[in-house]
Amino acid sequence: MLAQSSLQAALVYWDSDGAVAGGSADTMATGNWGGASASTFWSPSALGDAATTATWNTADTAVFAAGTDVTGAYTVTLGAAQTAAGLNVEEGTVSLAGSALTVGAGTVVIESGAKLSIPSTSNLIATAGASMNLNGGTFRNMVNGAGSIFLDLDFTINVGALGGTLETANTGTNSSIFSGPIKGVGNTLFKTGSGEFRFNGVNRGTTTYAKLQVDQGLFRLGNVNDFNFETGFGAAPAAFLSDAIKLSNGGAIGASFLITLHNNRGITLGTGGGAFNTSTGQMTVPGAITGTGTLSKNTAGILNLSGNSDYSGATLVTAGTLQVGSANALGSTAGNTQISASSEVQFDGAAGGSVATPEPFQIAGGWARRDHRRPKHPKHCKCGDWGASNAGRKCHCICYRILDGSI
Secondary structure, three states, X not given: OOOHHHOOOOEEEEOOOOOOOOOOOOOOOOEEEOOOOOOOOEEOOOOOOOOOEOOOOOOOEEEEOOOOOOOOXXXXXXXXXXXXXXXXXXXXXXXXXXXXXXXXXOEEEEEOOOEXXXXXXXXXXXXXXXXXXXXXXXXXXXXXXXOEEOOOOOEEEEEOOOOEEXXXXXXXXXXXXXXXXXXOEOXXXXXXXXXXXXXXXXXXXXXXXXXXXXXXXXXXXXXXXXXOOHHHHOOOOOOOEEEEEEEOOOEEEEXXXXXXXXXXXXXXXXXXOEEEEOOOOOEEEXXXXXXXXXXXXXXXXXXXXXXXXXXXXXXXXXXXXXXXXXXXXXXXXXOOEEEOOOOEXXXXXXXXXXXXXXXOEEEOOEEEEEEOOOOOOHXXXXXXXXXXXXXXXXXXXEEEEXXXXXX
16 A cells, blocks of 8 residues: 555646536635635546545645636635645636645646735745746735735746736835746746835846836836846847837836846837836936837936937926936937926936937926036036026036926
């Protein structure tokens, strides 16, 4: 007789309607995994047409769900801590609740259109060597707190050919942090959900996914000394890639350190536009920006644009400083640049030179500044209420303030 520990691992399917084919009578399969009230939902049949049991073997891989009809959103409550060799979510939105699930060095797979949601990082535990494979699916962590962990760093996130989505639910200034590797040669990582996903640590230098699309919230690279690589936004493109980063629905990128994007890392502004968050670090974008969306500079700090851009949406500067380093940095003239009060636009040409742009401007209480040459001490060139001209200082800059109107 074989001991329990030597039983062969198997795929076991969550099935809420017993031996009836399929996994559910109503697209959902809410139930309890383990504990005193364990549901009799485990089936050996992928079709869901076999007798079910409440017994769970820790060497098995849990599959949600049997058949193809459990396409709704439902909750699986762990009545006691559980261990599995792996976890597959094939369809629907599965929310884990209750006690922790440990997968060790196993694999979590989320297929196209499916979503796995956890209330906090402590609900899904791994050890070194674990993988989360996003084959067009979405992983969501509902945690909402300052400096919360998004996913156990022992996981490697692998983005498949159909892409993969990371969804955050944090609000305000709370961040959701991941410090493990993100892989996926040639593939696209999507970020959705409110709040900030923060990518930290040494693994930003080994990132292999090709493209980043931020459809909601903020994707920020955190500040970790000696590991502040811009490749946290994806592998460095070998040639110019116009949509290496795509920002839509107000989605934003940022970094907690001074950062210059790769010259080949183009940015596309999609429907709803995108933003650059410089509240914790200055950002320079040397590549071209394209698309039809609006570009927003809505946080403190400095954003430098110097690419040959042709985006057609407006440029909205509502906070901080926008530096313009080339004639077409502000995109096409189809969309103007709007400067709000307490914000600033600087026209910074090469040493001894200037920048001429056909861009139309609408200014309300903001500053426009032209630098004759790069300042040795930038603080001497700050526009402010001390006067409209600062040409006599070391940086040779001139500030213009327009209380209202257009130029």
